[in-house]
Amino acid sequence: MPQKVRIALDAMGGDVGASVVVPGAAISLKRHPDSEFLLFGDSKQIDEQLAKYPALKKASRVVHTDVTISMHDKPSQALRRGRKNSSMWLAIDAVKKGEADVAVSAGNTGALMAMARFHLHTMPGIDRPAIAGVWPTARGDSVVLDLGASIGGDAHHLVSLAVMGSAMASVLFGLKRPTVGLLNIGVEEVKGGEEIRKASEQLRAMNLPELDYIGFVEGDGIGAGAADVIVSEGFSGNIALKSAEGTARQMADFLRNAMASSWQSKIGYLFARSAFKALREKLDPNKSNGGMLLGLKGLVVKSHGGINAEGFAYAVDVGYEMVRCDLLTKISALVQAQIAQEVVS
Template identity: 75%
Template sequence: MLSKVRIALDAMGGDVGAPVVIPGAAILLARHPDIEFLLVGDRAKIEPELDKHPALKAASRIIHTDVAVSMEDKPSQALRRGRKKASMWLAIEAVKKGEADVVVSAGNTGALVAMARFCLRMLPGIDRPALAAIWPTLRGESVVLDLGATIGGDARHLVALAVMGAAMASVHFNLTRPKVGLLNIGVEEMKGHEEIREAAEMLRTMNLPQLDYVGFVEGDGIGKGLADVIVTEGFSGNIALKAAEGTSRQMLEVLRSAMASSWLSRIGYLFARGAFQTLREKLDPRKSNGSVLLGLNGVVVKSHGGTDAEGFAYAVDVGYEMARYDLLTKINQMLNRDGGALTSVPTAQEAVS
């Protein structure tokens, strides 16, 4: 466990930039005084915000650059134009140089994935990164990945996601052997694409000591909390994420309209106000903000670009926890346990023969 957690923040990232990043960092510092911040961005924009938070100012250092990756930049453009100059790149590079333990950015997702992959490189045995998030469920929380870092993936990729997701769950939930499920259109063994069925057979055959494979999980099983880790490729994972976020907003809006529809509804709200507040907090997307980019030789966290300071603080909190409890070491241990979890993965033909 680290005595001090050093967090690099892309202060130019997101829809707003420093006016959200700086107060968000101040919120988290009040929760965790053992943080040192490296604020990367335009000093002229950072310092006026930093002056409002003396405690944060004392715990921060600024790396100046006036170059930012826009939310509209294509990953290749951002990598070509922003490499070694943009706030996003310099924040990631701070992790590579050992100046920070984790980097958090609310910037362009594609650019963040491309830059982090190019700068930090992949862990041995991992071909592609994956975005993993903490998902609220009826039983508590689950880790869900990949939420859109890359699209598609063969059976070996899904097995790699299972191992990395289990590592994250063991850190976040303090579990020795997290339950892992594969997202599918049904729970029967013959359902789903070939690569999903192959991954299931591999996980059953390998019987890894670091995770408990529980089988296929349908879409409604995510919210039910049927597994500690839900694994899927990035296309379907991103759709599931956006659908869940939209549904939660829809429910809150319908509830708000219903409570204001008549005087009787307003009176009923007064009696049930505590229950409605609990529901609102449970469905608050800010509290699920912060996806970890797994598979890299460093800890990278992606925040929603349009979040507010409170939401950004939650994303930084995810990074704080992953760094403090050494997620990277945990992933490496799981990947290399018993001769290497992934090097022992059979080929697709071997798995089904």
């Protein structure tokens, strides 16, 4: 076994803080006993929780800080107020200093993005970082990015997203040459803005050995599993994600009401309980939790803020796996290959 995976946790992030972060870490530790943790935040609250999880306590070190970034702080406020001393900053700082392999936070997305970018810096060749998530589809899972780290972007940005997303899909799903599609409002070559059409031409021309560019994918192609990696600038990527989440919730509510509408349907529900349980598990947002911040000189995972311990554990799992697969080296190599190709062409 290689050395342990060292995970830095922002113990105060999210809507609930230590009472979710610590039990979540405990769950993940059971699945990956070769993890160890650095916990940043209010040591009283953290220790109180750790007392309930002796195995985790043995694998953890607590670093106290009073300063917490709230879910409502603007990125600029967070940087001004929480630089150097907030639990979020300290978790990122541990990665920067090489004391941890990955940082995980359920805190404010904008603040996390701003701090991570400010402190870790972007990789050479990457202008702006991105958030990538795993999307459950009809064909298995796909990597979708950018889910809202930045708005807009030129063809170079979109090609970078394609390259980083493929690296993540190849290590996460064990694929040699993941298929990649660009999110667009039609599949014909003439659709979309100039930057998308240019990115499409470039991806085709580069014909990279690490990814198989398949062309444009429409919004309903994501859930259909049209490609292993779906690429979009962050505005539309975020709209696609939230719109899908909203529809899933709406359908689940409607189904629940329909099943409670008559005695026949209630009996039907009892018979089909295991089928409904499978459906619920499939759609459990906790299970697709954990957005990777890509394009930085260090690994950072963003967990949803309003999540339970099981959900936070999934985000920690994502961080663990990305360390074990050496995602950073892989992305870095691919980005360099992309740049070399762009210089040549």
